[in-house]
Structure formats: structure tokens, C-alpha cells
Amino acid sequence: MVRRNHESPFPTGFLRRKPTLKEWCEYWLATNAVKRPKAKKEDRSSLELHVYPSLGHKRLDDITVFDIRLLVAQWAETVMPRTVHRRYAVLRAAINAAVDVQILDRSPCRRIRLPTSAPAFAYALQPDEVALVADAVGPRYRAMVFTGAMLGLRFCECAGLRVGRLDLVNAKISIEEGLVEAECGRLYSNPPKSQAGRRTMCLPSSLVTLLADHLERHHVDTDDENALVFTSPWGGPLRYSNFRKRVWRRAIATLELPAIGFHDLRRTNATVLVQRGIDMKTAQIRLGHSDPALTLRRPTRATALQPRASMNTSRRSSGVL
Numbered sequence: 001m002v003r004r005n006h007e008s009p010f011p012t013g014f015l016r017r018k019p020t021l022k023e024w025c026e027y028w029l030a031t032n033a034v035k036r037p038k039a040k041k042e043d044r045s046s047l048e049l050h051v052y053p054s055l056g057h058k059r060l061d062d063i064t065v066f067d068i069r070l071l072v073a074q075w076a077e078t079v080m081p082r083t084v085h086r087r088y089a090v091l092r093a094a095i096n097a098a099v100d101v102q103i104l105d106r107s108p109c110r111r112i113r114l115p116t117s118a119p120a121f122a123y124a125l126q127p128d129e130v131a132l133v134a135d136a137v138g139p140r141y142r143a144m145v146f147t148g149a150m151l152g153l154r155f156c157e158c159a160g161l162r163v164g165r166l167d168l169v170n171a172k173i174s175i176e177e178g179l180v181e182a183e184c185g186r187l188y189s190n191p192p193k194s195q196a197g198r199r200t201m202c203l204p205s206s207l208v209t210l211l212a213d214h215l216e217r218h219h220v221d222t223d224d225e226n227a228l229v230f231t232s233p234w235g236g237p238l239r240y241s242n243f244r245k246r247v248w249r250r251a252i253a254t255l256e257l258p259a260i261g262f263h264d265l266r267r268t269n270a271t272v273l274v275q276r277g278i279d280m281k282t283a284q285i286r287l288g289h290s291d292p293a294l295t296l297r298r299p300t301r302a303t304a305l306q307p308r309a310s311m312n313t314s315r316r317s318s319g320v321l
Helices: 021-030 037-050 052-056 065-078 081-100 127-136 139-151 155-159 205-217 240-253 263-275 280-287 292-305
Strands: 172-175 178-181 187-190 199-202
Touching (some): 021 037, 021 052, 021 081, 037 052, 037 081, 037 178, 037 187, 052 065, 065 081, 127 139, 127 240, 127 263, 139 155, 155 178, 155 240, 199 280, 263 280
Antiparallel strands (some): 178 187
16 A cells, blocks of 8 residues: 655655556646746646646656657647647646656657747737627727737736726826635635736827726625626636637637637737837836837737738728727
């Protein structure tokens, strides 16, 4: 019978023997204090669905370069190159961690050739297209669409925005946290990944009006600083998976637009900042990027890739961008 340490879910002497790949990966995820809950959820899902069925039962030191190459080749036959790169990155990180703690002498993830990954589809919307999307998602989320496009906020930052972070009198907004989904569907409020993500911005007058109307229309308790500005139809916190399926995809399907995501609103803002000649440091601060290279690369790609089909609509731009 294997004795267990009460402070750990793993058997005593776990690291003194050669664990299977699945055992090691579970240990690696459980003991990684740096990795955020959302990242752990995504990594565990990738391993459980795409790695464990093929290699999870094998001892860590029995896995060869050939095994890794075969697995990557199987992925490449069924999914896009970018997906192959993501799955392999998780597997390589787990195995490299085993090398770091000297469970393995050498990683089998070496000289693995991955399929060439084309640039991800990127689309920067025009002002009239933003207005169309805002109308399509309905009155509850109309102000959130404009907030994402005009300020370059991520979905988690919009979902985690609280009344206490809004100063409509002085036309300012502070971004201090985001609402994200972790394992088992648990929602949690988390600060930005870097200090650069904490930022305060001025609000355009048109957005001040939209947000004030939103707070009044949806009966948000403005006396409660912790009250969420944007909520689900039942008043609870916004869950991205539900929003994307029940609101966003249905709205985009009714429009003559590509299959864009909420993050394209942020990309739109970055593109507008660069096109209007805003200096790179200001754009970097507004977008919350820790690396200015991100600020420069994202909008350039979006501008180069965006298709401009004619919009069969008589609606004019609202002038908010």
C-alpha cells in the first residue's frame, strides 16, 4: 500500500521513481505557483484531450523523440498549424520542467519540426461596423462594445469593470482587475498580468454619455463601488463562454462581417491609435502592454489583413471612434 503525504496529493517518493507522463504533468500543474488558474485550466484541457490518450500512460523516461514527432504529425493531419504549436508548447514546457528538476537527463522535445503557422486572421473594424455590432448585441451590451472599441479593453477587463473604477464626473476610468473563468467554471477577479495592465484613462464625452445611460437603464447600483458595470441578463457576472455563444456569435451572424471576436475591438483601437499618429509610448500605456513591440505589431498586422467589403447599409457612422 502506498503511503501518502497529507500535505500533497502525490505518493511519498513520487519524484524518486520515474512517473508516467500523466503523473508528472498533473504534478507540474499542481505545483506551479506562477501559472494563473485560467492558464492551468487551458493547459490541463490540452493535455487531457490531446496528449494523455497517446502518451499519458508511458513512463517519462521512456518517451522518445520519435514519440513526440509521431504525435505532432497526428495533430498536423487534423488541426491548423497554430493549434499544433499551442499543444506542443504545453507538452514541451511540462517535459522541460522535468529536466529542470533532474527527473530527466534530456528532453525528447528536441529537433521537432512543426508545421508552418500562417499569421492569425485579424480584422480592424470601421466606425460604422462597430456601431452595427453594438446594435446587434442588444441594449444590455451596446455600451460594452463601444467601451471595448474606444478604450481597447479586453473582454475580462470589461466583465470585471466595477462602479468604483468609473468616474463619470471627471471622465476617467481605472483598470485594476479582470474577471476570468478558471477550472470547474469558477469565476475569479484577478489583477492584470503585469503592472502595465493597471492603467487610468480619460473617457471621451460620447462614451461618458453611453455609460451613464447604461447604468441608469440597467439599474446598476451606483452607490456600491463593487457593483459590476456589465452583467449577465440575470444580474450576475459575465462568463465569456456564455457571452460568446449566446450573444456575440448570434449578433455577428446577422451582419455582413467576417467571424470576428470581441478581441478584434481591442485590435481596432490599437489600429486607430497608430493610424492617427499617437506616439508609441502613449498607445502602449493605453493598451496596457508591457512590451512596446506588441503595440506596434498587433495593429500593423490587423491593418494589413483586414478585408474591406462594402457594407450594404444606409446607417452612417456614429462618430464615436
